[in-house]
Amino acid sequence: xxxxxxxxxxxxIPVFIGVTLLLFALKAIVPGDPVRMIIGEGRQPxxxxxxxIIENNHLDRPLPEQYLYYMNxxxxxxxxxxxxxxxxxxxxxxxxxxxxxxxxLCAIAVEIVIGLAAGIISAIKRYSFLDILTTLATSVLVxxxxxxxxxxxxxxxxIAIKDWTGGALSLPISGAGGPVSNYPTFxxxxxxxxxxxxxxLAYTARIMRSQLLEVMNADYIRxxxxxxxxxxxxxxxxxxxxxxxxxxxxxxxxxxxxxxGAILTETVFSWPGIGREIYLAITQRDWPIVLGGVxxxxxxxxxxxxLVDISYALLDPRIRYSKRxx
Amino acid sequence: MLPWAKKRAERIEKAADAAAxxxxxxxxxxxxxxxLKRLSKNKLAxxxxxxxxxxxxIALSADLWVPQNFGDPTFIDTGNVAAISxxxxxxxxxxxxxxxxxxxxSRTIYGARVSLLVGICATGFALIVGLIMGALAGYFGGLVDxxxxxxxxxxxxxPYTLFAIALLAVLGPxxxxxxxxxxxxxxxxxxxxxxxxxxxxxxxxxxxxxxxLGASNLRIIVRHxxxxxxxxxxxxxxxxxxxxxxxxxxxxxxxxGVQPPTPSWGMMIxxxxxxxATAPWMxxxxxxxxxxxxxxxxxxxxxxRDALDVKVTD
Numbered sequence: 072x073x074x075x076x077x078x079x080x081x082x083x084i085p086v087f088i089g090v091t092l093l094l095f096a097l098k099a100i101v102p103g104d105p106v107r108m109i110i111g112e113g114r115q116p117x118x119x120x121x122x123x124i125i126e127n128n129h130l131d132r133p134l135p136e137q138y139l140y141y142m143n144x145x146x147x148x149x150x151x152x153x154x155x156x157x158x159x160x161x162x163x164x165x166x167x168x169x170x171x172x173x174x175x176l177c178a179i180a181v182e183i184v185i186g187l188a189a190g191i192i193s194a195i196k197r198y199s200f201l202d203i204l205t206t207l208a209t210s211v212l213v214x215x216x217x218x219x220x221x222x223x224x225x226x227x228x229x230i231a232i233k234d235w236t237g238g239a240l241s242l243p244i245s246g247a248g249g250p251v252s253n254y255p256t257f258x259x260x261x262x263x264x265x266x267x268x269x270x271x272l273a274y275t276a277r278i279m280r281s282q283l284l285e286v287m288n289a290d291y292i293r294x295x296x297x298x299x300x301x302x303x304x305x306x307x308x309x310x311x312x313x314x315x316x317x318x319x320x321x322x323x324x325x326x327x328x329x330x331x332g333a334i335l336t337e338t339v340f341s342w343p344g345i346g347r348e349i350y351l352a353i354t355q356r357d358w359p360i361v362l363g364g365v366x367x368x369x370x371x372x373x374x375x376x377x378l379v380d381i382s383y384a385l386l387d388p389r390i391r392y393s394k395r396x397x
Numbered sequence: 398m399l400p401w402a403k404k405r406a407e408r409i410e411k412a413a414d415a416a417a418x419x420x421x422x423x424x425x426x427x428x429x430x431x432x433l434k435r436l437s438k439n440k441l442a443x444x445x446x447x448x449x450x451x452x453x454x455i456a457l458s459a460d461l462w463v464p465q466n467f468g469d470p471t472f473i474d475t476g477n478v479a480a481i482s483x484x485x486x487x488x489x490x491x492x493x494x495x496x497x498x499x500x501x502x503s504r505t506i507y508g509a510r511v512s513l514l515v516g517i518c519a520t521g522f523a524l525i526v527g528l529i530m531g532a533l534a535g536y537f538g539g540l541v542d543x544x545x546x547x548x549x550x551x552x553x554x555x556p557y558t559l560f561a562i563a564l565l566a567v568l569g570p571x572x573x574x575x576x577x578x579x580x581x582x583x584x585x586x587x588x589x590x591x592x593x594x595x596x597x598x599x600x601x602x603x604x605x606x607x608x609x610l611g612a613s614n615l616r617i618i619v620r621h622x623x624x625x626x627x628x629x630x631x632x633x634x635x636x637x638x639x640x641x642x643x644x645x646x647x648x649x650x651x652x653x654g655v656q657p658p659t660p661s662w663g664m665m666i667x668x669x670x671x672x673x674a675t676a677p678w679m680x681x682x683x684x685x686x687x688x689x690x691x692x693x694x695x696x697x698x699x700x701x702r703d704a705l706d707v708k709v710t711d
């Protein structure tokens with residue numbers, strides 16, 4: 072177990088260097104002069120100020136050296152400052168991250184409840200009407216443009232229902248609440264969370280169904296039936312425990328993806344999370360935010376995936392004792 | 398004969414018959430022949446396939462049969478904008494009209510061109526790169542495998558949408574660059590799918606036999622390994638076209654895809670977002686067209702997977 076963790080952590084290093092190099096290369100070839108972006112449009116600073124900016128950002132250095140400067144700052148926990156907002160990048164993400172985390176938690180809750188229930192029911196009642204309905208519904212969900220689904224939810228729950236009921240019973244269609252909102256804050260989470268969860272819950276249901284069907288053919292399930300256990304007891308105590316493992320892995324990895332920001336969902340719902348922040352920074356060519364944000368996300372995703380794999384090995388002795396060949 | 402015995406005899410006869418047919422079938426038909434037969438029994442996959450054909454035909458022939466003021470997607474009647482703009486769906490304009498009176502149906506039809514073009518070209522690009530990389534990694538193993546797999550790790554460590562956006566910010570938004578950006582992101586999965594299949598195919602005796610006969614590496618890969626591992630790639634690529642179409646829609650929605658006046662579904666949905674309260678048809682129809690098209694590729698991919706009996710995991 073220990074060597075496994077160490078090996079996985081060591082595998083981070085080349086990936087991490089590759090990601091930062093790639094980002095740095097993108098930054099280098101992107102059109103636009105960073106000095107111009109730092110001073111802002113239309114201003115004409117003195118020569119001394121210009122030189123100061125170039126000096127502070129190491130812009131007079133060759134690219135490989137700039138990269139080393141950046142990595143050095145990065146390893147000291149300094150992600151640099153935004154060109155346009157005049158704030159440290161880390162501060163900006165500390166502000167935005169809680170919104171992304173809360174939205175991801177709500178979406179994961181939706182995913183677990185609906186996805187698992189649909190998957191289990193369609194596996195137990197295989198080829199029933201409910202099973203066919205679930206299969207069709209999951210196909211539709213994975214084929215849908217997420218942002219379009221969000222808009223349709225807004226049209227229905229935010230606007231149409233409001234019109235029909237004369238203002239009551241509708242859901243807010245944008246933002247994360249706040250002093251000017253007419254709705255209590257928790258209502259703001261419902262539509263974005265459902266939108267964000269839509270595709271994932273379809274996959275969760277599909278994986279749950281196929282895993283449960285596979286496990287139900289195992290010898291130990293036949294043994295459990297032979298012992299005279301009821302179908303419910305066999306499914307809950309024997310089948311689900313084993314079928315859940317890949318599902319839990321999927322949900323864990325999915326959670327890390329959601330923490331990486333849901334640009335489309337956040338854009339449709341004007342959600343003040345990190346995905347939207349990075350997207351806006353890309354369109355405004357504010358590269359410190361882009362670099363810092365993507366690096367943060369990559370690290371978060373890698374750490375969570377590692378935790379998922381470790382907990383996986385802890386929970387399932389078969390994995391712990393088998394030799395890994397990846 | 399007693400009724401139960403008769404029934405039993407019938408059952409045995411039927412089973413024997415089926416077994417004979419199965420044995421016979423195994424002798425005469427090929428993997429792809431079998432797959433085609435199974436696929437033709439899958440109604441959903443057939444419906445999906447039919448829809449794709451219809452979409453392709455409509456997209457290709459739009460210039461020929463769509464009436465004039467429907468056919469010109471950039472059509473703006475500047476004299477009379479107020480009268481023709483924001484019309485809800487009607488017989489004349491089944492999908493309604495937009496801010497400047499353009500017909501949403503004709504724009505949706507022309508949007509299909511962009512979507513299908515991007516879906517097919519980006520997947521084609523990813524297939525070429527992915528097949529070469531996957532074949533090299535799977536067949537040679539060792540250092541080649543390690544390097545290629547680390548490269549795919551780096552690509553996969555990136556948040557997908559963010560990476561596509563960053564690439565387009567660098568390359569500039571255009572049809573060609575959208576295809577490139579999606580293709581660059583998609584090849585890694587194809588390479589991984591092919592690699593893992595090749596790893597198991599490579600262990601077969603006929604590969605050792607070919608090597609013992611003195612076949613070159615290239616010949617073994619092209620003649621023996623690829624034909625036996627391609628099924629999973631075919632299934633994966635079918636689904637990849639669907640996700641490439643979704644990615645294109647997402648990028649256009651964010652304003653990074655093809656630029657106006659060329660209509661694309663994502664951009665039309667984005668135009669409709671501002672007016673969902675007053676003109677919901679603007680966002681609804683292009684999105685529905687996108688959903689149906691991607692759904693067709695998903696259903697066909699599912700059907701192919703079942704028909705070819707492959708497991709797609711990466």
